[in-house]
Amino acid sequence: MVCGWLSVLGLGKNKNSSPEVDLYKSLDSDKLPVHIAIIMDGNGRWATQRGLPRALGHRAGVDSLRDIVRTCSALGVGFLTVYAFSTENWKRPAEEVATLMDLLAEYLYKELNELNKNNVRVKTIGRIDELPVKSREALAMAEKETLRNTGLTLNLALNYGGRNEITEAVKQIGRDASAGKLNPDEIDENIISGYLYTAGIPDPDLLIRPSGEKRISNFLLWQVAYAEFWYSPVLWPDFRKEHLLEALVDYQNRQRRFGGLHQSKR
Incomplete structure (x- = not known):
């Protein structure tokens, strides 16, 4: 498996000397997270530190997303959910919001061939109907053109907020209960999960925030109840596969107990 990963990511020539290869070799392919979630943070600070417009920070962040999607795909990760635009981000200057929306469409059109080549399926979560027409059209195109792909699912969280998601789910549960479609006494965690944007998708195993x-x-908020958290001081535009590998190695060295005791402690 390691040799396959090295070949896909072009590390074969340096397999005896690259620090990245050492990280690959320490990974257990049977213990990779099924679902990774990432809060893509730090674009603005990255640009400010370099005396650049914030827009260039967001553009640089696209390069990181490309690298992480490629790496997750090569490793065989099932789901990658990235926080691209929150419901609170509308408070930012209109020019910055417009830049983010334009970059979204640009990314989807430019990366479509590579996404298909790597068998990546694009999906979205959030209040997509409130996005600009250009963004909605690009998302619809990407979802349609990658629908049959069976590898990594790239979940773009756009105009997304966890509290809003839960609120909308509760409203719909109330409507269905009032209509007799749902017995309130039978409502459990699985039913609630089925009303969320992520219905049918396993909860994240690992949440990364650079x-x-x-x-x-x-x-x-609901889905990360038992996720492992990994933080990095690296700003998102500088975040690359070696940082993801560090997170995965750390993840595999943890004992996930889900509120119970580790088996050896029982």
Whole structure:
């Protein structure tokens, strides 16, 4: 498996000397997270530190997304959910919001061939109907053109907020209960999960946040109940596969107990 990963990511020539290869070799392919969630944070600070417009920070962040999608695909990760635009991000200057929306469409059109080549399926979560027409058209195109892909599912969280998601789910549960479609006494965690944007998708095993911040910022509040968290001081535009590999190695060295005791402690 390691040789396959090295070949796909072009590391074969340096397999005896690259630090990345050492990280690959320490990975257990049977213990990779099924679902990775990432809060893509730090674009603005990255640009400010370099005396550049914030827009260039967001553009640089696209390169990181490309690298991480490619790496997750090569490793065989099932789902990657990235926090691309929150419901609170509308508070930013209109020019910056417009830049983000334009970059979204640009990314989807430019990356479509590579996404298909790597068998990546594009999906979205959030209030997509409130996005600009250009963005909605690009998302619809990407979802349609990658629908039959069976590898990594790239889940783009756009105009997304965890509290809003839960609120909307509760409203719909109430409507269905009032209509007699749902027995309130039978409502459990599985039923609630089925009303969320992520219905049918396993909860994240690993949540990554670069940029040094240590909060989840209204992201997947229900779904990350038992996720492992990994923080990095690296700003998102500088985040690359070696940082993802570090997160995965750390993840595999943890004992996930889901509220119970580790088997050896029982």
